[in-house]
Amino acid sequence: MKNKIKVFRAMHDMTQEELADRIRVTRRTINSIERGKYNPSIEVAYRIAKTFGVTIEEVFCFEDDEDKGVTE
Numbered sequence: 507m508k509n510k511i512k513v514f515r516a517m518h519d520m521t522q523e524e525l526a527d528r529i530r531v532t533r534r535t536i537n538s539i540e541r542g543k544y545n546p547s548i549e550v551a552y553r554i555a556k557t558f559g560v561t562i563e564e565v566f567c568f569e570d571d572e573d574k575g576v577t578e
Contacts, residue, residue: 508567511540514558529553 515525522536531550538544539554546554555562 507542507545508569509539509542510565510567511536511554514560514565518558525554525557528557 511525515522522540523533526533526536529550530553535544535546535550539546539550551562551566555565558565
């Protein structure tokens with residue numbers, strides 16, 4: 507899942523560690539989410555969006571197989 511966490515962190519002059527502390531996860535979790543290695547739970551996604559004052563859809567972009575051009 508693509509996301510704009512790094513962009514929003516930059517806009518708010520926030521480190522991964524600061525965001526992690528605010529939403530009660532580890533910095534490693536934030537790093538993994540930013541790199542697309544881990545998809546957050548709805549609760550974590552909501553807390554990230556709320557921290558930045560935006561909707562979940564503004565932070566995260568879901569790509570299904572059709573978006574990637576994958577066919578069965």
